[in-house]
Amino acid sequence: MSDTVSSLFPAHDPSEGESADLLRAHIAAADFPCVGAKSAMARGAMEILGARDIASAWDDLRIHDTLRRFAEQYRAEPQLFRSLAVVFAGPTELDEAAFERAVWARIQSLSDKDVWLGQDWDPRVSPNPEDPHFSLSFGGEAFFVVGLHPHASRPARRFPRPAMIFNLHDQFETLRAQGKYETMREKIMVRDEALAGSRNPMLARHGEVSEARQYSGRVVEAGWRCPFHYAGQQGGVES
Template sequence: MPIHQSPLFPWSHKDQAAHNALLLDHIAEATFPCVGAKAAVAKGTLEVLSCNRIDSAWDDVRIHDGLLHFAAAYRADPALFRSFAVVFDEPVTLDEETFERKLWDRIQSLSDKDVWRGQDYDARVSADPDSPHFSLSFGGEAFFVVGLHPNASRPARRFARPTMVFNLHDQFTTLREQGRYETMREKIMVRDEAIAGSRNPMLTRHGELSEARQYSGRAVDPVWRCPFSYQGQAE
């Protein structure tokens, strides 16, 4: 099943096909731990947008357009295992701390555009990055971000291009309601441990600690503070 290119845009990035293939091959690897991503590929519900640089705001309007469309499509058909992946062509030499800064730069810019476009913050989550109930919100839907890049210390977060994968928070809630969340989480953690030699110490359940600590994939210390600040009015 092919990965879907975002249908929003009349033009394509020059590396769209290459980025699609890279991500598809990466997820298809036997050692790739995220069974949710594998399910999204199998169902054809992993949407990919190819962009230029994670250290530039050049494509941020396109990315935000994609998130609004993705959120609206999910509300119209709330099926499980949908993800929106933004694959950047450059730079591929960022260390973990620099990648983390650039990832949060993009998140802040996208959130500011959500405010500018009059989108409400998802009332089911908190806009405070220090809250254990924090999630991002775009187009009124809460999202959890998974960052991937070539120099990630955790093998599960290592990928040939800087990438931001936006996962719908509502899908985690649905899995919990169906009694499937804990089984899937444990399966992912076991697979991750098999390739890394240890369990990821950053992984916590929503409501225990702020999920912001998990986004970049870097192991952060207890005094780490999230650089994100929501500029709108959240309920």
């Protein structure tokens, strides 16, 4: 972390330890469906960062700095099932629509900081949230976000505190190349259906429909438009 950021903000949020314990218990639960998250936790490859308020920009510099470092470490030593989880102390009363707005506000702020620091968008994915090949990009590495919060309608997304889990897009491509992606995806969907009583209607494969619809966990309407706008030079893959 830069000296400027370190001088302005503490190294961690006071609630970080408690948040980390809550997330580990949530993922370790027998009925939690995401086997990828379970693997990351078992390998000690899930980094957990505590933050204050998902509806505030207070910790955005620190979150972005951590994301860039996380991307650099992954490129230096690629490893399957690595994730960065940002767990916010609150607010815990947000409904699904308010949580969705907060998630995209944080994403927009983090992306704008990436642009300000001259980071290139990962050319393997599109910066256009309407494009089926859309993914986020921080520090030149593509990410997929999974939002968790207390009032999520899907049980697997229901967690005592607001959280954003940043998963590396490259890991999904590695699993595809190894012929393991479809098997793991189906296993997760079966487990999620057993937990919720139905399959998540928002889930889709990358390249079929924009993954932006999946980030917050809310079942979005047919005419939903993603509020994100990339402020940098348009790059990425062709749609």
